[in-house]
Amino acid sequence: MNSPVSKGLKAITWSHWRRVRQAVQLFFFALFIYLLFSTVERREAPALVDLFFRLNPLSALTATLATRSWVHGLEWALLIVVLTLVAGRVWCGWICPFGTLLEWVSFRKAQKRAAAISPKLRKIKYFLLGMILIAALFGNLTLLVFDPIAIFTRTMTTAVIPALNYGINAVEATLYPVSFLRPAINWVEGALRGSVLPVKQPAFAQNIAIASLFIAILALNTLAHRFWCRYLCPLGALLGLLSRVSFLRPVVGPACNRCTRCAIVCRPGAVDTRPETIQILPSECTLCLDCLANCKKDDMRLSPVLKPAPSQEYDLSRRDALAAIAAGTAGLLLLRTDLRSRQRNPLLIRPPGANDENAFLSSCLRCSQCMKICPTSALQPAVDQAGLEGYWTPVLTPRVGYCDYGCTACGQVCPSGAIPLLSLEDKRVVVVGKATVNRNRCLPWASAIPCIVCEEMCPTPQKSIRLEEVEVTTAAGEQILVQRPYVLREICIGCGICENHCPLEGEAAIRVFGI
Numbered sequence: 241m242n243s244p245v246s247k248g249l250k251a252i253t254w255s256h257w258r259r260v261r262q263a264v265q266l267f268f269f270a271l272f273i274y275l276l277f278s279t280v281e282r283r284e285a286p287a288l289v290d291l292f293f294r295l296n297p298l299s300a301l302t303a304t305l306a307t308r309s310w311v312h313g314l315e316w317a318l319l320i321v322v323l324t325l326v327a328g329r330v331w332c333g334w335i336c337p338f339g340t341l342l343e344w345v346s347f348r349k350a351q352k353r354a355a356a357i358s359p360k361l362r363k364i365k366y367f368l369l370g371m372i373l374i375a376a377l378f379g380n381l382t383l384l385v386f387d388p389i390a391i392f393t394r395t396m397t398t399a400v401i402p403a404l405n406y407g408i409n410a411v412e413a414t415l416y417p418v419s420f421l422r423p424a425i426n427w428v429e430g431a432l433r434g435s436v437l438p439v440k441q442p443a444f445a446q447n448i449a450i451a452s453l454f455i456a457i458l459a460l461n462t463l464a465h466r467f468w469c470r471y472l473c474p475l476g477a478l479l480g481l482l483s484r485v486s487f488l489r490p491v492v493g494p495a496c497n498r499c500t501r502c503a504i505v506c507r508p509g510a511v512d513t514r515p516e517t518i519q520i521l522p523s524e525c526t527l528c529l530d531c532l533a534n535c536k537k538d539d540m541r542l543s544p545v546l547k548p549a550p551s552q553e554y555d556l557s558r559r560d561a562l563a564a565i566a567a568g569t570a571g572l573l574l575l576r577t578d579l580r581s582r583q584r585n586p587l588l589i590r591p592p593g594a595n596d597e598n599a600f601l602s603s604c605l606r607c608s609q610c611m612k613i614c615p616t617s618a619l620q621p622a623v624d625q626a627g628l629e630g631y632w633t634p635v636l637t638p639r640v641g642y643c644d645y646g647c648t649a650c651g652q653v654c655p656s657g658a659i660p661l662l663s664l665e666d667k668r669v670v671v672v673g674k675a676t677v678n679r680n681r682c683l684p685w686a687s688a689i690p691c692i693v694c695e696e697m698c699p700t701p702q703k704s705i706r707l708e709e710v711e712v713t714t715a716a717g718e719q720i721l722v723q724r725p726y727v728l729r730e731i732c733i734g735c736g737i738c739e740n741h742c743p744l745e746g747e748a749a750i751r752v753f754g755i
Contacts (some may be wrong), residue, residue, distance in 0.1 A: 254533040261333065261529055265340045272337035276396050279613040281438040283644065285652040290609055292337065292389050293655035295320050298372070298475040299605050302384060303656045305376035306602040311656050321482065327542075328483040332469060332476055332508075333526030338388040339469055343507060343528075347462045354464035354509055362470060362524070362554035365477040370556065370564030371571070372474055378572050379602040385632050388468070388475055390607045391454060394632070397612040398444035398621065399451035405437050442617045443640065446632065450621070465507040470524070480523035484549040490520040490531060493539035502531035502540065512552075522549045575629040586753040588625045589636035589734065591650045592643060592670045593660040595755070601626070603658040604633045610650035610659055616641030618736065619650065634659075636672060638736025638752045643672065645699035645735060668700075673734025673752040675704065675727045682749035684724045688712045694725050694738035694750050704732035705750075725750070 272292060279289050290313075293299050300317035304310055320331050332339050372383045384390060412429070415421045433439060444450075460467035469476050492502075496518055503511035503518070510524035511531060520531065520540075532540045556564065584597075591610060594600045611619045611634055618641030619634040626633060634650075636643060645668060651661040662670065675694075679685040684692075698705040707723040714720060727750075734752045742748035 254529055258529040258533045261527075264334050265343075268335050269337045269340045272392075276393070276401070276612070277436050279609070279649075279653060280401060280436075281440060281442065281615045281617070282613050283615055283647045283649050285613060285649055289613075289653050290607075290655040291316075292393075293605060293607055293609070295331075295335070296387070296389055296475065297321055297324075298369075298387055298478050299384070299389075299607075299655065301478070302372060302376040302381055303603055303605065305373065306379045306381050307599075307656075311603070313655060313657075320479075324479050324482045325486055327488045327527060328486040328522050329476065329479045329524075329526045331479055332473075333528045336388065336475075338392040339466065339526070341392070342458070342461060342466045342468055345458050345461050346465060346507075350462060350465050351504070353462070354470075357464055357471075359552070360554050363556060363560060365472050365474055365480075366554075366556045367560065367564045367567075368472070369474040369477040370561060371568035374565050374568030375572050378569075379598070380572050380575065380629060381602065381604060381606065382575065382629050382631060383474075384606045386472075386474055387605070387607075388473055390605060391457070393612070394450055394606070394608040394621070395454040397608045398447040399454070401438070401612075402442040402444065402447065405441060408437065409441065440615075440617065440641075444611065444617070444620055445623060445637075446621045450632075464509065469526070470509055483522045483525070486522055487544055487546075488542050489522045489545050489549075490525060490527075491541055491543040491545070492518045492520065493537075493541065495537045495539040497537060499536050501534050501536055505530040505534045521552065523552070575627065578627045578629070584754070585625045587635075588622075588630075589638070589673045589736070589752060589754045591619060591634055591636060591659045592648075592667050592672055593651065593662050594658060595670075595672075597626070600658050601630055601633065603656045605656050605658070606632050607655065608632075608634075609653040609655065610634050613649040613653050614641065615644055615647055615649065616740075618642055618644075618740075636736060636752075638739035639748060640740075642737035642740040643735040645737075669733065671733050671755060673736070673754050674729050675732050675734060675736075675738055675750055675752050677725055677727060677750050678747075681744060681747065682725065683744070684722045685749075688714050688720065688722050690722060691743065692723055692725065693741050693743055695723075697737045697741045699735065699737060700731060700733065702728075702731055704728050705738060 275289050275291065278286050294313050294316040297317045297320050300314035303314060323330050368386065375383055412425050416425055457468045464470055498518060500513050503513050507528065508524050508526050510521045512519045512521055590600060611621065618636050620637045620640060621632040622630050622635045625635050648662055648664055648667050651659045683689040692707055695703065695705045695707050705725050705727055707725055709721055709723050711719055712722050736752045738750045739748040739752050742750055
């Protein structure tokens with residue numbers, strides 16, 4: 241029989257390991273935030289900037305299925321697969337920054353509300369996973385907008401960081417007239433601007449919709465702790481399937497008196513108290529160690545188990561699996577027969593090197609890494625430019641920002657290779673679009689007003705935009721010489737700097753169209 245001293249030592253041990261887990265969570269969350277801010281509007285990406293996407297088994301599996309090839313760099317996800325087969329959903333409980341945030345966002349009555357939710361609701365995440373995998377088999381990754389790492393990154397990129405930067409700018413503008421505060425503000429600007437905070441105020445399309453999805457997921461925590469992780473997360477579903485055959489699992493011993501302390505403290509709801517003997521469900525357990533640290537009888541332990549976990553009522557039945565296959569297939573057929581996907585949108589301009597639209601859609605993870613690092617905010621989440629199949633994929637929007645002639649950052653951070661990594665020399669000759677002058681709006685052409693901004697800004701060595709000097713008659717009847725711009729389409733690369741800097745309000749007089 242264990243002595244009180246040995247029991248105390250065991251309790252201290254599990255409490256200690258729980259604190260270790262919390263420290264590991266904090267480390268990975270801080271690392272995620274650091275990598276976010278270290279790539280805001282940069283021309284060069286730091287090492288391991290796409291670490292969390294490369295560790296993501298869902299990204300690796302879907303990209304492999306969709307492209308029919310293994311994407312170099314995503315082999316890191318095998319580390320998480322092995323870790324899951326050994327100890328269960330360690331990713332969810334120890335590493336995932338989105339899961340950590342959801343664990344911190346806790347509501348007092350969520351546990352009581354969770355008791356009223358049917359466990360069968362957990363089928364949703366498996367159903368969503370099935371649809372994602374079926375679509376990926378046919379080369380479609382649209383539903384990866386629901387990948388948890390993509391959701392978190394996309395929200396920070398398009399909503400949180402721009403709002404934070406705008407707020408800081410507003411506060412500085414308000415306080416700067418106060419003379420004794422100026423040194424402090426100047427120090428903050430010198431220390432943070434360009435290294436942490438963006439130089440240019442970023443602005444993104446769909447930021448409200450993206451932020452609304454994120455806020456809705458956080459709000460679901462009022463219904464149950466880590467509601468997203470329990471019922472909706474497709475990555476959690478994939479890891480849950482692997483965890484059913486994991487080697488180490490929390491096990492309840494024979495001394496259990498059904499006090500249910502383990503169930504009360506379990507945030508993912510992985511403790512099943514309905515059978516005669518309390519069971520820990522390995523497919524739902526995130527190895528948070530709360531149950532082991534709080535067991536009154538000290539009768540829980542991590543033990544090796546060699547047989548798969550028994551089936552649960554929320555597991556997909558054969559009928560459910562067929563329904564997921566049918567839904568994924570039907571959705572894909574509808575997307576592929578959408579008129580917008582059949583007709584090339586002239587305003588659809590992809591990042592440099594991503595000229596094969598089908599190949600791009602089959603490998604883009606919708607992660608928003610490229611949008612975050614773009615130094616001019618030129619890359620925006622697509623709305624309808626590529627139809628629903630291309631929803632929230634990156635599109636170049638010259639009126640917002642231009643493709644910097646000296647930048648290859650988007651290819652550096654793309655974890656799936658959807659945007660190829662190009663040398664600066666190769667990138668400078670890659671054509672993403674062609675510029676066209678609208679003579680009905682161009683100041684020299686339409687109004688005989690001198691303007692050569694587009695020609696001055698053109699970065700190509702041979703100047704894709706040239707000027708033709710002609711004599712014209714003004715509205716007042718005066719004869720003047722005006723330089724009219726025109727485009728040499730054979731050497732234009734479509735970077736968009738001409739459209740971006742066109743001084744006209746609204747639609748520019750020179751526009752870039754996709755090729």
